[in-house]
Each structure stands twice: as C-alpha cells, then as structure tokens.
Amino acid sequence: MSQRDDTFKGGIQKGETAWDENSLKLDKLLKNATDILQERFAADTRNSISSLRVVKQFSKKDKLKYVGDECFGFAPDGGAWFLGDKLVAVFEAKKQGIGGNACERWWDNASTAKYINEDVAYVTFCVGEGAGEDQVLDKLRRKAKIMLGENYSFHMSTDVNNFSQKDVLNIMTKTLEESVAL
Secondary structure, three states: OOOOOOOOOOOOOOOOOOOOHHHHHHHHHHHHHHHHHHHHHHHOOOOHHHHEEEEOOOOHHHHHHHOOOOOOOOOOOOOEEEEOOEEEEEEEEEEOOOOOOHHHHHHHHHHHHHHHOOOOEEEEEEEOHHHOOOOHHHHHHHHHHHHOOOOEEEEEEOOHHHOOHHHHHHHHHHHHHHHHHO
C-alpha cells in the first residue's frame, strides 16, 4: 500500500501497537544483556570496566545535563553506557517491516547520542523484512555510515531467531570493552 492510496492511514492506528512478537523478542535480548553486563561489570573491579554505568532512560536531569533541554526522549533498548560523564556506547533494537518509521525513530536517538559524543559507539540490531538487502533498514545503515561515521554499526537479519542471547551479549561486551580501552 502506498501513501498515495486513499485507504492509506499513516502512523499507528487505534487498536494497533508498534510492537509485535519479534520486536519484543529483540528488545528482551538487549534488555537482558544490559542487565547481565551491568551486574558483571560492577563485580569486575580489576579494571576500568567496573566504572561503566548504564542509563536506560534519560531523566529530565540527564536531558538538561547532556543536551541543555528536555524537548526529547532518549531510551535506547540496550541502554546508554557512560564512563564517568562520557557517553561511550549505545545499543538499539529495531524491527521493521517493508513500511513503517523505525528508521525515523532510530535517527532521533542516533542524533542525540552523536550530539552528546560524536565518537560514541552506536550499535543497532535490526530484524524484520525491512532489514533485508536494499530495504529501509539497509538503506538507513548505508546512510548512517556516510553521514555519521564508522562508529555506527548494524547487525542485520530478517529473522529475529538469528540473534541469540549469547550473540547479543558478545557484541555488547566487545563494544564496551573496546570503548573503555580507548
């Protein structure tokens, strides 16, 4: 269906949600990994990784501190990870069909993260038909590489079952360890 069709109704309609079983599964993988890593890093006092802290959703105080205004929301699925006051990594989950606006919602969070720290490691896990080759999330991946840089990485699959908890945990761990080492 095209936006030019008379029957097209943009946005989420009454009785619908932005989530389905696959998006909720991907969100849960990131949230579980975040909780596991937060606990693991807090217990590892041998190095600076124990200094990492995660913010799951920006409070009004965070918004004013890091951006100077509270005109936005910022709640990445895998959290915003800080070393001291420096935002070092953000983890996001996006499920996209052939249509929809996951890419627009992604761009809002990615822009916020880049404003806070232009060198932030921004990792996005993408699933759904829109994550297929030359589909909307693939185009977003290519655009982000051009406009935002190499520190914005994407892990793409049309099937959420191609991501295991171990896969997500390993990617997040490696990203955070590299971010602390910089």
